[in-house]
Amino acid sequence: MITESAAQVEFHGGRARTGPATWGQQGTWDGIHGWLPELKPFFFLTKWLPVPLLVEVGDVLDVLGELVLRHESLRTRFHLGPGGDVTQEVLASGTLPVRVHDRPADDPVQFGDVVATCWQRDTATAFDHSAELPVRLSVALHEGIPVLVVLVFSHLAADHTATELLAAELTALLRARVDGVPPPPPRPALQPVDIALAERSPEGQMLAADALRHLRAALERMPPATPARAEPASPRHVGADLESDVLPVVVREAARRCRTTTSVLMLAITTALVRCVCPGPLHRLDVMQGNRTTPGLMGSVTTLNQVVHTVTDLRADSFADLLARAGRTMADARAHARYDSRAVAEVVRARGGVLEPGTQFNDMWSTLPRSRATAEPDPAASELTWPATSEAERMVLYFDVRGTPERMRLGLMADTAVLPREEIGAFLLAFERVAVELADGDVPLERIGELFAESRARVDR
Structure with missing residues (x-):
């Protein structure tokens, strides 16, 4: 005992x-x-x-x-x-x-x-x-x-x-x-x-002012609420995780082939899949930023992450369009992610006090050190689990990426009125399949829709 x-x-x-x-x-x-x-x-x-x-x-x-x-x-x-x-x-x-x-x-x-x-x-x-x-x-x-x-x-x-x-x-x-x-x-x-003292300096206050200007511009473009597509489950929000040994390899290869960062690539894939379930043309997107942008902040032990409220355009003719848009979104988020959260709340309250639910993207994986593993990843080792439910959340989709350098974990908590349970699992399975195909070549947007539909059939089984 x-x-x-x-x-x-x-x-x-x-x-x-x-x-x-x-x-x-x-x-x-x-x-x-x-x-x-x-x-x-x-x-x-x-x-x-x-x-x-x-x-x-x-x-x-x-x-x-x-x-x-x-x-x-x-x-x-x-x-x-x-x-x-x-x-x-x-x-x-x-x-x-x-x-x-x-x-x-x-x-x-x-x-x-x-x-x-x-x-x-x-x-x-x-x-x-x-x-x-x-x-x-x-x-x-x-x-x-x-x-x-x-x-x-x-x-x-x-x-x-x-x-x-x-x-x-x-x-x-x-x-x-x-x-x-x-x-x-x-x-x-x-x-x-x-x-905290640096944030209250003149330089820090300039960062905060720039962030508020960016927020006000985003609020002018905020779309209406994402319409329901199904009868919600009870509890209403369901979370799924996909753990994959393949994703770390193919995401890095695809980012290298597309000449972008892994974070931008994953945001573009996420946006491509959001297009499959949200009508558009505009969609509210919150991008979580780690804010470790200077040598002094890289090793700080505190909570630095802050969310940047943005709006993304779901209209696109190709994945390359979404990739370019994701690059601009991430650059804007990095530039406007240091702010006084109380001041942001005041700006939102002045607009009416409510931000319609959208998607939150939080990449916690890309900052991990590179893996030295040389073993070939096993696609069969990918595992889909359902670890969480919740009755109340503030977004339609919470999408986060975490794990280890050798094994990535995708997490998705979703409102089942917009994304039924089988589509939550399909979203994650399709993400992996899109990344695998992007590592080898371009993927048409129509193909991404097909992969989502095929992945939904896999979850239904």
Whole structure:
């Protein structure tokens, strides 16, 4: 039987300070509290890491303390001011609770189940950001020997890229402890308070003003709501995931052949498939941007991502038209993705307070390091699953791309009044097939419609 005990991570000697929230933090705070008491998956980011051999529990706790000390976002409390603005309080020293799970040799429970249990428990309640540091920690042992570290971060402390940075750094710190060498130095990066102060500088305010001008122009073109195509299911929104070893290979090959980036290519494929189910001619498109555009921001551990509201034209004569449009859309989004979210909300309210649901595109995969794998991917290894349902969402389609350099995961949460369940799966299967064909040559738009219809038949079976 697995036994559970309590431990602590200690950190000492950091820099204590307070400051305003960054634009990304303020927007994330508003997003979280706009949904509470309902919990949404985006509130949390989860990660687990193996612990190398010859490391004891005390070593793991020491290394976790070093990680927390390096990154101010992990030792920050957030407070809501009387005017609704959020401030961040960085602690110089303190402790974090750790749950320790010890599995005896004869216990049949698998460590994967231990990880799932930790994640389920640590995402069952929202973070109390004013009293709790924004990370929850567990360590899994086998007969007293550390095997895994399980982490749950608040989205206020980290975005997807920051979570990967933390995982890589923790791995390097543990390896240094095993090898008996000094820990690798921290990566140069701006801390969240520094970012917040830069956003309030004249240069930062100019970025925000440009973003508001771009938003106002987009609002002038906003189309009406996407009409229903079917009787909605209950729950109304259904999510599907497609995991594929083939997609990382063919997306890179297709982007190289089309002389574009993987992110632009995937947005163009997404738009081509949206054309199959939305009437057009215009469609609301939200593009999520990571905003890691300078050396100081590349290594920052915080939440930097912000969404850019745009409108895309679904009319096209060829996939090349959609590709060129996707390139312009992504360039515009990158240029206008740093803004004061409260000011954006005021602009939207002045327009009537409502943005009609559209599509959100969030590419979290393209920033991952390139794979060194040389093995031929197996098309049969692609797996379609149905991990989530939701009664209420704010978009017709949420499309995100994540995974590892070797295995891509496409996720689609859709309103079943617009995209019935079988078409949700078909959208993902067709995305893979379009990417495969684009790696070899041009694909007519009519062919993309055929691939969507064929993929729907596969889901129906």
